[in-house]
Amino acid sequence: MFNELFPNVKMDDVWVATYETFYMTLIALLGTFILGILLGLLLYLTSRGGLWQNKALNFIVASIVNVFRAIPFIILILLLFPFTDFIVGTIRGPNAALPALIIGSAPFYGRLVEIALREVDKGVVEAAKAMGAKTNTIILKVLLPESMPALVSGITVTGIALIGYTAIAGVIGAGGLGDFAYFYGFQRRSFDVVFVCTVLIVIIVFIFQFIGDSISNKLDKR
Amino acid sequence: MITIKDLSKVFSTKSKTISAVDNLSLEINKGEIFGVIGYSGAGKSTFIRLINRLEDPTDGQVVIDDENITLLNKKKLRVARQDIGMIFQHFNLLWSRTVEENISFPLEIAGVPKQERQERVHELIRLVGLAGREKAYPSELSGGQKQRVGIARALANNPKVLLCDEATSALDPETTDSILELLVNINEKLGLTIILITHEMHVIRKICHRVAVMDAGKVVEQGDVLDVFLHPQKQITKKFVEQIMGDKDQEDALDLLKEKYDSGKIVRLHFIGELTNQALISQVAKQYEIDINILQGKITQTQKGAYGSLFIHIDGDEEEIKRAIDYITSTSVEVEVIPYV
Ligand SMILES: Nc1ncnc2c1ncn2[C@@H]1O[C@H](COP(=O)(O)OP(=O)(O)O)[C@@H](O)[C@H]1O
Ligand SMILES: [Mg+2]
Numbered sequence: 001m002f003n004e005l006f007p008n009v010k011m012d013d014v015w016v017a018t019y020e021t022f023y024m025t026l027i028a029l030l031g032t033f034i035l036g037i038l039l040g041l042l043l044y045l046t047s048r049g050g051l052w053q054n055k056a057l058n059f060i061v062a063s064i065v066n067v068f069r070a071i072p073f074i075i076l077i078l079l080l081f082p083f084t085d086f087i088v089g090t091i092r093g094p095n096a097a098l099p100a101l102i103i104g105s106a107p108f109y110g111r112l113v114e115i116a117l118r119e120v121d122k123g124v125v126e127a128a129k130a131m132g133a134k135t136n137t138i139i140l141k142v143l144l145p146e147s148m149p150a151l152v153s154g155i156t157v158t159g160i161a162l163i164g165y166t167a168i169a170g171v172i173g174a175g176g177l178g179d180f181a182y183f184y185g186f187q188r189r190s191f192d193v194v195f196v197c198t199v200l201i202v203i204i205v206f207i208f209q210f211i212g213d214s215i216s217n218k219l220d221k222r
Numbered sequence: 223m224i225t226i227k228d229l230s231k232v233f234s235t236k237s238k239t240i241s242a243v244d245n246l247s248l249e250i251n252k253g254e255i256f257g258v259i260g261y262s263g264a265g266k267s268t269f270i271r272l273i274n275r276l277e278d279p280t281d282g283q284v285v286i287d288d289e290n291i292t293l294l295n296k297k298k299l300r301v302a303r304q305d306i307g308m309i310f311q312h313f314n315l316l317w318s319r320t321v322e323e324n325i326s327f328p329l330e331i332a333g334v335p336k337q338e339r340q341e342r343v344h345e346l347i348r349l350v351g352l353a354g355r356e357k358a359y360p361s362e363l364s365g366g367q368k369q370r371v372g373i374a375r376a377l378a379n380n381p382k383v384l385l386c387d388e389a390t391s392a393l394d395p396e397t398t399d400s401i402l403e404l405l406v407n408i409n410e411k412l413g414l415t416i417i418l419i420t421h422e423m424h425v426i427r428k429i430c431h432r433v434a435v436m437d438a439g440k441v442v443e444q445g446d447v448l449d450v451f452l453h454p455q456k457q458i459t460k461k462f463v464e465q466i467m468g469d470k471d472q473e474d475a476l477d478l479l480k481e482k483y484d485s486g487k488i489v490r491l492h493f494i495g496e497l498t499n500q501a502l503i504s505q506v507a508k509q510y511e512i513d514i515n516i517l518q519g520k521i522t523q524t525q526k527g528a529y530g531s532l533f534i535h536i537d538g539d540e541e542e543i544k545r546a547i548d549y550i551t552s553t554s555v556e557v558e559v560i561p562y563v
Contacts, residue, residue: 127314130274131328131375132303141327145318221359222317 040113156212244439307376486537
């Protein structure tokens with residue numbers, strides 16, 4: 001039945017591609033999470049009235065974030081070829097996609113982090129100051145925990161965008177479902193392969209959304 | 223003891239500069255509940271935030287137990303702040319932490335080991351009457367319970383002084399009373415100095431020993447709560463006293479009363495911080511052959527006893543009335559016989 005409907009689909013290869021998509025998305029997500037939180041914290045803390053208020057630094061970070069958000073992802077991949085080659089040692093395969101994926105999505109997530117931090121009650125930060133808390137303590141024990149639901153829903157949105165980016169990265173041979181759909185499906189006119197890959201990507205997106213929403217809801221005690 | 227000397231805070235915005243606190247000096251004694259009252263915008267919050275340097279002063283100093291807070295560097299200020307508890311109008315609890323985790327937070331900041339922390343948290347939870355709610359999140363508590371958590375949290379590191387910024391202004395009257403009671407309780411039990419700011423005179427009346435009236439960044443009047451109630455000097459202070467005592471207009475109604483009686487006497491009793499003569503009326507009624515008719519009045523309770531006035535009509539034998547009035551005059555209650563027209 002399956003073979004009749006999808007004559008060109010070799011499930012073994014499809015699973016490898018699915019695995020590669022998961023691999024790229026999860027590792028890139030981890031990198032994006034860390035880099036994005038650092039960027040978001042910098043944006044928040046150096047802004048006016050922030051704990052490290054610093055106009056110059058804020059301007060520099062905001063500019064970097066805006067520039068990288070403005071570059072279309074496909075061009076970012078090409079621009080990063082030398083960097084990727086230097087870091088990863090190759091410009092093909094799932095690992096080669098990681099630098100572009102992280103650098104492409106961290107500025108976006110950084111903005112979401114900044115917005116999440118702004119939502120933290122100023123009074124609570126002030127209460128912590130009044131207790132004699134250091135800035136580190138305020139970051140780790142007030143700002144991040146109090147914004148965690150928004151940080152999680154932000155990383156969910158970013159993760160879904162990342163799945164899309166992995167598919168684009170597939171075009172330059174990064175592997176994964178996008179790559180598979182393009183080379184084995186589209187270029188060989190095997191549209192059943194494109195279809196199966198699309199369905200799998202949609203399922204992965206739904207899984208991400210579901211997990212993200214559940215975690216965010218569970219964390220939110222407001 | 224807390225000494226505040228020539229304290230000033232100027233806020234500069236693009237369009238103007240505001241002297242939120244203007245050359246303010248105060249002495250606050252150890253173990254007292256000191257109230258600061260003023261209308262919104264008077265500079266009360268700025269003043270209390272200058273004490274723990276949530277705002278840095280433009281000028282002047284704050285000295286707590288010989289430690290000049292204004293001169294401390296960042297690191298020393300953090301340590302000094304552990305000795306200054308603070309509670310807020312909107313409680314400012316961490317919603318991501320349970321009651322016990324919230325109370326534990328200042329202890330974590332002070333580097334108290336875990337075992338000790340847990341013991342202290344339990345003690346505090348009992349002190350503020352929240353036993354059984356340890357694992358609740360702030361969103362599951364009522365306003366009064368949230369403020370209890372705020373108080374427990376502020377007391378965690380055994381501070382020398384507790385700063386209260388409109389701590390009851392977000393609460394309903396009954397809850398306000400229970401929180402005020404808790405503050406008095408803590409003040410008596412721990413000998414803790416409390417500085418409290420409010421725009422509500424009944425808060426001052428209920429728990430404060432001394433009060434300062436603040437207007438446009440300055441203290442315009444200060445003294446024992448009872449003195450301020452009795453002899454308010456400034457117009458603004460009179461307004462605050464009226465919040466509780468009502469204004470003098472009500473005495474006009476007396477004229478109507480006078481017409482109703484053609485015998486006996488109308489007497490005004492003035493209670494000034496009465497602790498001993500609260501059963502006066504029933505004593506007089508029992509001892510003398512007279513009838514007492516309570517006409518109108520307003521008595522309120524302060525930390526230093528009852529305060530207010532009461533109009534009564536005394537009827538009976540002329541001589542007996544005179545003896546009764548002489549007796550009342552011999553107590554500390556002031557008597558004024560209102561002449562019939
Ligand atoms: N951070 C600030 N920047 C500028 N003006 C301020 C700031 N904080 C307070 N003010 C001003 O200082 C005055 C006193 O405010 P505040 O201390 O909050 O009064 P209160 O607590 O008695 O209502 C007000 O005019 C207020 O607008
Ligand atoms: Mg205020």
